[in-house]
Amino acid sequence: MLFTVRIDLTVHLKEKAMFCYQCEQTTRTDSGNGCAMAKGVCGKDQVTADLQDLLIYGIKGIAQYARRARGFGISDREADGFILYAMFTTLTNVNFNPARFIAMIQEAARLRDRIKARYEEAARDRGTAPEVLNGPATWQPVDDMDGLLAQTASAAVTAGREQVGDDIVGLRAMILYGLKGVAAYAHHAHVLGYESDELYTRFEEILDFLAGDPTDAEALVDQALAVGQLNLKALELLDAANTDSFGHPEPASVRMTPVKGKAILISGHDLKDMAALLEQTKGMGINVYTHGELLPAHGYPKLRAYPHLVGNYGGAWQDQTREFAEFPGAILMTSNCLVEPHPRYRQRIFTAGPVGWPGVRHIANGDFSPVIQAALAFPGFQEDGPEQTVTVGFARNAVLGVADKVVDAVKTGAIRHFFLIGGCDGAAPGRNYYTDLADRVPEDSVVLTLGCGKYRFNRHEFGAIGGIPRLLDIGQCNDAYSAIQIASALAQAFNCGVNDLPLSLMVSWFEQKAVAVLLTLLSLGIRGIRLGPSLPAFLTPALLEQLSARFDLKPITTAEADIEAALHRAA
Missing domain, CATH: 3.40.50.2030 (Rossmann fold)
Structure with a gap:
C-alpha cells in the first residue's frame, strides 16, 4: 500500500497544485493568499493536503447523522473521540503521513454509516421518516489513491468560491479553522478522560451547519462566534483535566541548560504522554527535557516531582531542525509543531498521538520503550552546561x-x-x-x-x-x-x-x-x-x-x- 501511495503521489503532484491558507506562514503573492503549489511552506505536499480536505469532508458526514441521532437520544462515544482526533491531525505541522489519512478517511465512512443506520432505525421505530441528507452524508470514498484524489473538488476549502465569492468562503474557513483548534484542545482533555456531551453536541451542530454550504454572511459570523464560545468550554474542560490530573501550576524555576547524562527531549503539548514518559523512565538514569510548548509543564507539581525532569532544551518550534540535530538523545513529538525531520536525527525521533511523518516511528500504544532504547543508545550530554533558568507556573491559581x-x-x-x-x-x-x-x-x-x-x-x-x-x-x-x-x-x-x-x-x-x-x-x-x-x-x-x-x-x-x-x- 505504501509503495502504491508513493507512485500515485508522484503522478498526482504533476497534475495539479494544492491550495491551503489555514496558517500564518502561507505564501502570499499577487495571484493569491495561500500555498498554491506542489508543497506548502509547512512541508505538506499536495496529496496530503487533498487527503486532509477529504477527511474533513468525511467528518462533516459523521456530524450530519450524529446531530440527528442525538435527537433520538443516540450518541456514539467512539465517533465523538474520532472527530476530535481526526480534526487535530489536520492542523498545521501535525501529520504529514498520507497512509494514516487514507485509514482515517475509511474509518470516517464506517462510523458515519454506523450512526446513519442507528438514526434511521430509531426514526422508523418512532414512526418518523428519516431525513434524506446529501453532500458529505452520502459521499463514499473509493479504494484507490487516484480515484480518491479525484474526489477532492467538492471537499476543498475553496469549494463553491465561483458561486458565492471570497467573503463567504473566508467565513466558512474561519469557522472550520476555529473548530480545528477546538478539536485540539478538546482532544487533550479527552485523552485524560474529560468529556462533555454539550461540547460534542455543539461541535456536531456547527459541522452540520458547514456541511450545508451556508451562504448567509450574518449567520456565518454568528456561527464563528459560537465556535468561540465552544472553545471556551473546551478550554475550561482542558484546564480541569490538567489541574485535576497534575495539580494547579505553581511558580517554578526551570533550568534551560543541559545536565550531564543520557537524555530524552519531549515536545508538543500533551501532558499525558509526558507523564507516561516520566513514569516509564523513572530510575533508568535518563534525564528528560521539555521543548517548545511543554516548558510550562514544569509548573505542575505532579510532573515536577520526577527528579529526572531536569529542565528545558531549546526554544520555539521553528528552530527544531537545528536544535533537534544538536540534541544528543532521543526525541518524542506528542502533538502539533512538527517540521520535516532532518536525516541527522530522523532515526531517533518518534511521534505519538495525532502526529506523523512518513517513515518516522509512531508510538500508538503509550509504550515508550523504543524511545527509551534510543536514548540509552546515544551518548547524551557529556557535561553540565552553565546554569541558566526561567520561571514558569503563573497560571490562574498562582x-x-x-x-x-x-x-x-x-x-x-x-x-x-x-x-x-x-x-x-x-x-x-x-x-x-x-x-x-x-x-x-x-x-x-x-x-x-x-x-x-x-x-x-x-x-x-x-x-x-x-x-x-x-x-x-x-x-x-x-x-x-x-x-x-x-x-x-x-x-x-x-x-x-x-x-x-x-x-x-x-x-x-x-x-x-x-x-x-x-x-x-x-x-x-x-x-x-x-x-x-x-x-x-x-x-x-x-x-x-x-x-x-x-x-x-x-x-x-x-x-x-x-x-x-x-x-x-x-x-
Whole structure:
C-alpha cells in the first residue's frame, strides 16, 4: 500500500497544485493568499493536503447523522473521540503521513454509516421518516489513491468560491479553522478522560451547519462566534483535566541548560504522554527535557516531582531542525509543531498521538520503550552546561492567589498597565515585534505571556514591582483559560468590564488553535486586540473591515506606537 501511495503521489503532484491558507506562514503573492503549489511552506505536499480536505469532508458526514441521532437520544462515544482526533491531525505541522489519512478517511465512512443506520432505525421505530441528507452524508470514498484524489473538488476549502465569492468562503474557513483548534484542545482533555456531551453536541451542530454550504454572511459570523464560545468550554474542560490530573501550576524555576547524562527531549503539548514518559523512565538514569510548548509543564507539581525532569532544551518550534540535530538523545513529538525531520536525527525521533511523518516511528500504544532504547543508545550530554533558568507556573491559581496585592498595586499606581503578549511563534519576518514590545514595556507595567511566542523574550530580565514579577508566564496556548479567568477576576475586583481594565492584548497567531482563541475573545466581547505579525489570509478586506468595526480588531504596527496607543487609551 505504501509503495502504491508513493507512485500515485508522484503522478498526482504533476497534475495539479494544492491550495491551503489555514496558517500564518502561507505564501502570499499577487495571484493569491495561500500555498498554491506542489508543497506548502509547512512541508505538506499536495496529496496530503487533498487527503486532509477529504477527511474533513468525511467528518462533516459523521456530524450530519450524529446531530440527528442525538435527537433520538443516540450518541456514539467512539465517533465523538474520532472527530476530535481526526480534526487535530489536520492542523498545521501535525501529520504529514498520507497512509494514516487514507485509514482515517475509511474509518470516517464506517462510523458515519454506523450512526446513519442507528438514526434511521430509531426514526422508523418512532414512526418518523428519516431525513434524506446529501453532500458529505452520502459521499463514499473509493479504494484507490487516484480515484480518491479525484474526489477532492467538492471537499476543498475553496469549494463553491465561483458561486458565492471570497467573503463567504473566508467565513466558512474561519469557522472550520476555529473548530480545528477546538478539536485540539478538546482532544487533550479527552485523552485524560474529560468529556462533555454539550461540547460534542455543539461541535456536531456547527459541522452540520458547514456541511450545508451556508451562504448567509450574518449567520456565518454568528456561527464563528459560537465556535468561540465552544472553545471556551473546551478550554475550561482542558484546564480541569490538567489541574485535576497534575495539580494547579505553581511558580517554578526551570533550568534551560543541559545536565550531564543520557537524555530524552519531549515536545508538543500533551501532558499525558509526558507523564507516561516520566513514569516509564523513572530510575533508568535518563534525564528528560521539555521543548517548545511543554516548558510550562514544569509548573505542575505532579510532573515536577520526577527528579529526572531536569529542565528545558531549546526554544520555539521553528528552530527544531537545528536544535533537534544538536540534541544528543532521543526525541518524542506528542502533538502539533512538527517540521520535516532532518536525516541527522530522523532515526531517533518518534511521534505519538495525532502526529506523523512518513517513515518516522509512531508510538500508538503509550509504550515508550523504543524511545527509551534510543536514548540509552546515544551518548547524551557529556557535561553540565552553565546554569541558566526561567520561571514558569503563573497560571490562574498562582496569580489570583496574590490578586489583592495586584489590585493594590494598580490602585496605588505602582502597576500602571498590563500587556498580554501571547500566542504562537514562527519563522516569518515581523515577529521581532514581540521582542521589541516586551523590552519596551514601561517599568511600571506587567507583561503576561502564554504560548511559544514567549521564547522571544522570556530569558530577558524584567525585575519585579513590589514583589510581583513583571513577567508572568501563564503557560501554553492550551492555558488560555487561565488568562481569561485572570482578566475576569481583575475586572470583577475593579467592578468594571474587561475592556475597561488597564490591559492591552497583543496577540501573535500562527495556526488554528490561535484562531479558536481569537474567536473566544471576540465572543466574550473583547475589543481592541492587536493581531500579527500578519492578518489571516482567509479574511478578505471586507471581512477585516467588518471585524474591525465590530470588535476594533487591528493589525500590529510598531512596538513603540502600539505601546503609546495602549497607554493613551487607558489614561
